[in-house]
Amino acid sequence: xxxxxxxxxxxxxxxxxxxxxxxxxxxxxxxxxxxxxxxxxxxxxxxxxxxxxxxxxxxxxxxxxxxxxxxxxxxxxxxxxxxxxxxxxxxxxxxxxxxxxxxxxxxxxxx
Amino acid sequence: xxxxxxxxxxxxxxxxxxxxxxxxxxxxxxxxxxxxxxxxxxxxxxxxxxxxxxxxxxxxxxxxxxxxxxxxxxxxxxxxxxxxxxxxxxxxxxxxxxxxxxxxxxxxxxxxxxxxxxxxx
Numbered sequence: 001x002x003x004x005x006x007x008x009x010x011x012x013x014x015x016x017x018x019x020x021x022x023x024x025x026x027x028x029x030x031x032x033x034x035x036x037x038x039x040x041x042x043x044x045x046x047x048x049x050x051x052x053x054x055x056x057x058x059x060x061x062x063x064x065x066x067x068x069x070x071x072x073x074x075x076x077x078x079x080x081x082x083x084x085x086x087x088x089x090x091x092x093x094x095x096x097x098x099x100x101x102x103x104x105x106x107x108x109x110x111x
Numbered sequence: 112x113x114x115x116x117x118x119x120x121x122x123x124x125x126x127x128x129x130x131x132x133x134x135x136x137x138x139x140x141x142x143x144x145x146x147x148x149x150x151x152x153x154x155x156x157x158x159x160x161x162x163x164x165x166x167x168x169x170x171x172x173x174x175x176x177x178x179x180x181x182x183x184x185x186x187x188x189x190x191x192x193x194x195x196x197x198x199x200x201x202x203x204x205x206x207x208x209x210x211x212x213x214x215x216x217x218x219x220x221x222x223x224x225x226x227x228x229x230x231x232x
Contacts, residue, residue, distance in 0.1 A: 002155050034217045038156070044224065045115075046156070046206065051218035089156050093217055098172045100158040100217060102148075 003028060004090055004103035011109040017078040020106045022090030023071060028101055030071035034093035037066060037075045040105075041086045049088075050075060077108070085110045113137035113221055115207050120226030127197050131226055133190035133207030138221075141165075141185035144210040146219060147192050149203035149228075157203075160192065161210065174200075197230045204228075 005023040012018040022029065022037075029035055037050040048057055050066035053073065063078045073092070077084055090103040119131040133145070147159040160171045160181040169181050180193040190207050204225040211220045 002157075034215075036217045036219065038219070040156075045222040046208075046219075047222070048218060048220045051220075052215040055215060057214060057218070057220060091156070091158075091217060091219070098158060099161060099170045100146075102156040102158060104155040 002104040003094065003098075003101035004092060006088075006090060006103035006106045008104070009107045009109065011111055012080045013111045014080050014082065016080050017076060018080060018108065020075045020077075020088055020090075020108070022073040022075070022092075022103050024073070024092055024094075024101070025071055027096055028071075028092040028094040029068065029073050031095060032093045033068065035066065035068055035073040036091045037064075038089045038091065039084075039086045040089060046089070080110050082110050084108060115209065115221055115223035117205060117207055117223040117226035120205065120228045122229045122231065123197055124232050125198060125230055127230070128193070128195045129197065129228060131192040131194065131205055131207075131228070133192075133223060135188045135190065135209075138209070140183075140188040144212065145181075145183060145190045146208045146210055147181060147190075148206045148208055148219075148222075149201075150206070150225075151200070151203040156206075159205070162190070194228070197228075199230050202228060202230045 038046040040046040054066040094101045146161040178196045206225045208219040209221040
């Protein structure tokens with residue numbers, strides 16, 4: 001069981017917006033502004049989409065945005081496109097037995 | 112091209128050992144923290160270990176402490192994961208990743224394609 005909880009799946013139609021939640025605790029998401037998000041197409045290398053809660057690396061579309069409130073972080077994808085269909089993982093720094101914890105992943109389906 | 116390429120995975124019996132390698136190219140390897148992350152079949156990503164630029168600080172997830180050792184050879188632009196006393200639950204695709212502190216902590220911005228480790232008799 002992952003330290004961060006994500007919905008197993010979300011879906012949306014092209015052009016719509018979706019939000020993926022990532023629920024942690026006061027020992028990780030709630031304590032540190034060190035939440036990142038990764039896009040993973042199976043068989044390929046994961047790709048950094050968001051870091052430090054809401055910052056986008058160069059080259060990542062501004063359709064991707066991140067936010068945090070309390071122990072929950074969120075990734076919002078606006079203007080859904082077919083190429084967005086992938087697995088998405090959140091990650092947070094954590095106090096305790098591990099430096100970094102990941103969520104269980106969310107499969108995004110573009111209908 | 113900035114690139115990470117893992118190798119060394121394979122089938123190993125429970126209790127056995129394996130050494131994974133990660134070859135870096137296209138960037139100054141010695142100036143980055145490096146990390147190993149794994150993904151068990153059908154499951155999410157799990158952070159395994161990381162190592163400071165000069166190799167003098169290493170951190171591990173509890174489940175591998177005492178069994179896995181992360182190391183690096185900056186002269187060879189290579190990262191390693193030495194895995195001993197392997198268990199069935201260590202079966203996973205193992206990824207190496209670069210942490211770019213110029214972006215921010217936890218910004219794992221470059222990943223390899225992964226190498227599969229299967230622990231089974």
